[in-house]
Amino acid sequence: MVMKLHRRNFLGLAGAGAVATALAACGGPSTSGGGATAGATDIDFSGVKPAGSFDFWTSHPGKSQDVEKAIIDKFQAKFPDIKVNLVTAGANYEEIAQKFQTSQAAKSDLPGLVVLSDVWWFRYYTNGNIIPLDGLIKQLDFKMDDFQKSLVDDYKYGDKQWALPYGRSTPLFYYNKDHFKAAGLPDRAPKTWQEFGEWAPKLKAASGASYAYMYPALAGYAGWTLQNNLWGWGGSWSNGWDLNCDSAESVAALQWAQDTVYKDKWAGVSSKNAADDFAAGIASATISSTGDLLGVLQSAKFNVGVGFLPGGPKKDTEVCPTGGAGLGIPSGVSKEVQLAAATFLKFMTEPDSTAAFSAATGYMPVRKSADMTAVLAKTPQIKTAMDQLAVTHVQDNARVFLPGADQEMAKAAAKILTQQGDVKATMTDLKTTLDGIYTKDVKPKLKA
Amino acid sequence: MTKQLTDRRAATAVTVTPGRRRGRWSARTRRDFIVFLALALPNLALIAVFTYLPLINNIYYSTLDWTLGSASATVVGFDNYINFFTSADAPNVLGTTATFTIVTVGGSMVLGLLVALALNSKVRGTTFARSAVFAPYVLSGVGVGLVWLFIFDPGYGVLSWLLRGLGQQSPQWINDPQLSLVMVIIVYIWKNLGYCAVVYLSGLQSLPKDVMEAASLDGANGFRRFVSMSVPLLSPTTFFLLITTMLSSLQAFDLIRIMTPLGNGTSTLIYEAYLQAFGAYNRAGYSASISVVLFAILLVITVLQVRFVERKVHYS
Numbered sequence: 001m002v003m004k005l006h007r008r009n010f011l012g013l014a015g016a017g018a019v020a021t022a023l024a025a026c027g028g029p030s031t032s033g034g035g036a037t038a039g040a041t042d043i044d045f046s047g048v049k050p051a052g053s054f055d056f057w058t059s060h061p062g063k064s065q066d067v068e069k070a071i072i073d074k075f076q077a078k079f080p081d082i083k084v085n086l087v088t089a090g091a092n093y094e095e096i097a098q099k100f101q102t103s104q105a106a107k108s109d110l111p112g113l114v115v116l117s118d119v120w121w122f123r124y125y126t127n128g129n130i131i132p133l134d135g136l137i138k139q140l141d142f143k144m145d146d147f148q149k150s151l152v153d154d155y156k157y158g159d160k161q162w163a164l165p166y167g168r169s170t171p172l173f174y175y176n177k178d179h180f181k182a183a184g185l186p187d188r189a190p191k192t193w194q195e196f197g198e199w200a201p202k203l204k205a206a207s208g209a210s211y212a213y214m215y216p217a218l219a220g221y222a223g224w225t226l227q228n229n230l231w232g233w234g235g236s237w238s239n240g241w242d243l244n245c246d247s248a249e250s251v252a253a254l255q256w257a258q259d260t261v262y263k264d265k266w267a268g269v270s271s272k273n274a275a276d277d278f279a280a281g282i283a284s285a286t287i288s289s290t291g292d293l294l295g296v297l298q299s300a301k302f303n304v305g306v307g308f309l310p311g312g313p314k315k316d317t318e319v320c321p322t323g324g325a326g327l328g329i330p331s332g333v334s335k336e337v338q339l340a341a342a343t344f345l346k347f348m349t350e351p352d353s354t355a356a357f358s359a360a361t362g363y364m365p366v367r368k369s370a371d372m373t374a375v376l377a378k379t380p381q382i383k384t385a386m387d388q389l390a391v392t393h394v395q396d397n398a399r400v401f402l403p404g405a406d407q408e409m410a411k412a413a414a415k416i417l418t419q420q421g422d423v424k425a426t427m428t429d430l431k432t433t434l435d436g437i438y439t440k441d442v443k444p445k446l447k448a
Numbered sequence: 449m450t451k452q453l454t455d456r457r458a459a460t461a462v463t464v465t466p467g468r469r470r471g472r473w474s475a476r477t478r479r480d481f482i483v484f485l486a487l488a489l490p491n492l493a494l495i496a497v498f499t500y501l502p503l504i505n506n507i508y509y510s511t512l513d514w515t516l517g518s519a520s521a522t523v524v525g526f527d528n529y530i531n532f533f534t535s536a537d538a539p540n541v542l543g544t545t546a547t548f549t550i551v552t553v554g555g556s557m558v559l560g561l562l563v564a565l566a567l568n569s570k571v572r573g574t575t576f577a578r579s580a581v582f583a584p585y586v587l588s589g590v591g592v593g594l595v596w597l598f599i600f601d602p603g604y605g606v607l608s609w610l611l612r613g614l615g616q617q618s619p620q621w622i623n624d625p626q627l628s629l630v631m632v633i634i635v636y637i638w639k640n641l642g643y644c645a646v647v648y649l650s651g652l653q654s655l656p657k658d659v660m661e662a663a664s665l666d667g668a669n670g671f672r673r674f675v676s677m678s679v680p681l682l683s684p685t686t687f688f689l690l691i692t693t694m695l696s697s698l699q700a701f702d703l704i705r706i707m708t709p710l711g712n713g714t715s716t717l718i719y720e721a722y723l724q725a726f727g728a729y730n731r732a733g734y735s736a737s738i739s740v741v742l743f744a745i746l747l748v749i750t751v752l753q754v755r756f757v758e759r760k761v762h763y764s
Contacts, residue, residue: 028505029514029521029732094709098726104517105732123730127518210603218623219710271602271622282603403515404729407710414712418623429536441515441731 029105042135042160043335050082050340054112054333057089059096061115061167061325062291062361071356075347082340093117093325100330104129110332112341115325116163118224121155122401125162126445130328132160136342142349146367150392155326163326164349165366167357169290170320170388171225173310174275177303179207179284189307192316193232193256196285200266207284211268213260214283215417218269223399223409224323225287229253231319231393232312237409238398243434245398245409246427253312255423258416269417290385291324293362297379306381308388318393324363358382364389402437503743509736516725516732528737537720541738545716548633549697555637556693557686560644565674567645568652578649582642589639589702596635597622597707625713632707632714636700644689651685652678691753698746717742 058068065088072084089111090096097120103109104127116124124130137144142164144152151165173189180187183199183206190196200212216225223237230236235250237243244250260267270277275292277283279300287309288296297304309320327348329341347353351370358365359375364385376383398405412430415421510528514521532538563581567574584592599606600621608618621631655678663673679686699718708714711723717738725735 028509029512029519031512031521031523094728101517101730102726104519119728123515124517127515129517219708219712268603269620269623271620272597277603280604404727407723407728410710411712414623414625418620419625437729441729 043131043338045135045139045335045339048335048339050343051112051334051336052081052340053083053085054337054340054344055085055087056341056344057087057096057100057111057114059090059092059115059325060088061093062169062363063295064167064357064361064363067357067360071348071353072344074353075344078347079343082343084344087111089114093120100124100129104330104332107332110330112333112337113327113329113345115166116328117325118154118323118395119400119406121163121326121328122157123403124328125157126442129331130162131331131338132162133164133329133342133345134161136329136339136345137161140342140346142346146351146369147349148364148366148368148389150322150389150394151364151366154322154394155328163328164345165324166327166348167291167325167361167363168322168366169324169363170322170385170392171228171287171309172290172293172385172388173285173287173307174278174292174296175285175305175307176207176209176278176281176283176300177305179203179209179302180305182206187305189305190310192311192313193229194313196310197260197264200260200264203284204266209281209284211283212266212285213268214274214277214286215257215261215267215269216274216287217272218410218414218417219272221323221406221410222413223406224321224395226254226257226409226413227321227393227396227399228287228309228319229257229312232310232315234312234314237396237405238434239396241397241438243398243431243438245412245434246424246431249314251424251427254413254416254427258420258423261417262420289323290362290364290382293381293385294360294379295362297381304381306384308384308391318391320388320392321395322389322392323395398434398438401442402434403441404437405434408433408437506736506739509733510740512733512736514731514733516730516735521733524733528734529741531734532737532741537715541715541717541720544629544714545698547629548636548700548714548716549694551633552636552640552697552700553690553693555633556640556644557689559637559641560689561648561682563641563645564648564652567649578646581645584639585642585646587639590706592635592639593703593706596631596638600631622708623712628708628713632703635707636697636703639703640693640696644693647685647689648682651682655681687753687757690757691750694749694753695746698742698749717745 056068056072058064060068065086068086072086075082075084089099093115096115097117100111100114100116103111116130121130136142148165148168151168152161154165155161155163175189177187180203183202185199185203190199196213203209203212216222227237230245230250230253233249233253233256235244235247235253237245237250257267261269268283270286274283274286275288275296276299278286278288279296281300281302293306311317311319327345329338329345333341349366351365351367354365354367355370355372355375357363358370358372359378362379362382362385364382365372372382372386399409408430412426415426416423511523511525512521513524513527567578567581597605602608602618602620602622605618607621611618619627621627659681660673660677663677668676698716700716701718701722704711704714704716704719705722711719711727715723721735721738721742723729724731724738
């Protein structure tokens, strides 16, 4: 009996041990207060020779594996002494972030260059996981004047450049031209959501689609696209560090969105991917990333139209956030690896490379001088995304700088849009949660 | 009870007299012991390094305010535990864990027993049926989750197509947190049902036939034989399944991760621990404290099962 008890306790211990193993297998932190902090100074790379090889961790945003390989091949031809190992480090931004954070904790197997999304780079900065690129930009002459300023500025903090733009996108308004024609609507995106609200019943009646509009999947990046609604109504997730997601304007914006689902019944909420739902003909319109453009054009069996994001009753321009991924260099690798990675980073963001990347994915070129003639001849819809860049708006701090905020915003959106939760109460709860994250996880590190 | 304890102590005192101990450590015994160590030590070392050391480390991390990826942390004592139990999420997480565990364990065992009864009958095709029922258990949870997502998808899933044919709208299986939990429970039971069925089938086939026949001769009908004979005689099997399926359910991860990546409505303790450390929040210390809570729950449940439930078990 006693032996049985021990064996079963052992089983329980082993089980719980497995739970803890993943976390505990990571290297432990220092509790002596000497760890890396945000705001590292410039690194001197004079006299440093680039390493012979380094790993490039990517999630292949926009199904870019082939074009990434092609760009690497060109780089190898130009720099035969630097070998770039292309590593699939995740299927999306979250998975690559998980692998990167785990390697940081384990203090091993770090890449030379890593894809980092708009909501992840700032915590890498606060944790001291990435280096400022200013010294390398100067040493390697990156020609920063030729970069799209708004895309570069997204990675600036404390007067330093922490990453450079790579697979950068904005949301686009996708619409089914055939459905619009059948409903007698003009062949363009609506100027405001109010205008679309007038179109939607006709669209739903004439098209035969389940929904006139499909809200993006909440498990995706609801916090990103819903900024469009919030800004159009004069609200936001936050204004600077002032968390105002429970303001009357923000509540009105999301109340309108809830009404489109439950009261007017012309909108639905995607379960997995709104672009796929749209391409399958389930909805007549949706909002999705420019990175989905080529995929939608390939899979849709109807004429696809794209346009700027609609405005709202308070604001009808600059209601589109930028988004997507950049490239950063980890602090935990040698200077030689950092220099080799920076050499490749420069090549990767040169006009020819960014034009090729854009042609293959639909993401925006990050250089002004990128020759997009051939790309636009083949896929003219990309021009809409490029033009919209001029009227984009910097994302709210709450979404991009607070760890886990995007997830909390998605939960709040789910409560409002899929459970008909009280909008004001949900947003008040969200504000409390975001305030807790800011106070505990961000504010102390900003002071450091 | 006290007398029994005294007797045991007395017996132990007799067996460990110095003379007896010297006698035990004969050359042969020493040789056996060395062989035992040679065989057991590598495994014990692996278990120590990969199970107990991480467990101890994890308990230590649970006392830290540590952001995953950060090289530094602050010792905060029991703050992570206090924060978890006082958080608005704690009742949801504990409630979801309890619901998921009770329903999946109960569902797998009850349905598994019913399937085992069906498979135990002497009709054609039972061999194929046994393989078919057991197959989902050995399939990858990731693959199973992806396939079932296609079935449940409200937009273009098979279930949605069937419901549309009946003029009904598909429920929001993925977006509605309550339905998400139901969805994951259905798939989890489907996947693990075969395991319970096969173990119960083995138990049913080893029931003493003479006893069952005697009950029949005494006039007990099939239902009465099942309730009064089979169920009590299957109690060792039930006890074994109760422990293994409960431990398995409390640690269910793959299906939840694939079907509901945000954990919206399906955040059990183990998934919450994952989300807090490796999801969007990177709260490694806080996550470690949730893992320790899960460990404590597993330990308590196992001890309670052994102490109290096993008393009801008829081993023969």
